[in-house]
Amino acid sequence: MTTPLLSLKDATLRLKGNAGEITILQGVTLEVRKGETLGLIGPSGSGKSSLLMLMGGLERATGGSVMALGHDLTEMSEDALARLRRDHMGVVFQSFHLIPTMTAFENVATPLELAGAPDAYERAAQELEVVGLSGRAEHYPSQLSGGEQQRVALARAAAPRPDLVLADEPTGNLDTTNGKAIVDMLFDLRSRHGSTLVLVTHDPALAARCDRVIGLRDGRIDESIAA
DSSP states (O other): OOOOSEEEEEEEEEEEETTEEEEEEEEEEEEEOTTOEEEEEOSTTSSHHHHHHHHTTSSOOSEEEEEETTEEGGGSOHHHHHHHHHHHEEEEOSSOOOOTTSOHHHHHHHHHHHTTOTTHHHHHHHHHHHTTOGGGTTOOGGGSOHHHHHHHHHHHHHTTOOSEEEEESTTTTSOHHHHHHHHHHHHHHHHHHOOEEEEEOSOHHHHHTSSEEEEEETTEEOTTTOO
16 A cells, blocks of 8 residues: 555644634544545635645644655644745645736746746746646736636646645635636646645535545534535
8 A cells, every 4th residue: 555645643733812722623634645636625614724734734733643745744844844845735725825026927937946946937838828828927916817816826836746736715716617727727737747636625516526525524524524
């Protein structure tokens, strides 16, 4: 049996707020295999996005273990986590998080340049072509529609040819047509780059496209949700 790409064992996340400590995730155990597509579903506030953040090292588990790509994320420094994400992960958020003072091309190419990729410009141009934005490469985010901005964000996530793609409600701010196009492109990453995809969504039809679906409720896995 191959080693899972992602492995969480009794992962917990507790955050301190004004009213005291809040438990966001409690005792989550799951594995994700290389090349798999996994959908995370559940009601708002169930911990889906927080679980995705643990998988990417964007939040640090306060208990249990989180293994990703052969690394124990709970033991890594912030710099090491940043390098791991830069070189091996792609993250797509509901909000596009583009740099407003950079063109679409620069938003995609700059992370590759920082990573020392010798073909940063070629890869950026290729990924913008894949998402249908070659003709908009020199436009700034403010000059692009929401759907176009999300395509740029997807091109940026895909350009490093990531082993793991984490997508948090990537269609939440888009209309139906643009949302479907983004989803098709996300799933295409597996065939183009062999990427593993973990997707947070409220859309049952979108979740149904995944190889496997896991439901969350109150910070725990709830098998009845995904049944």
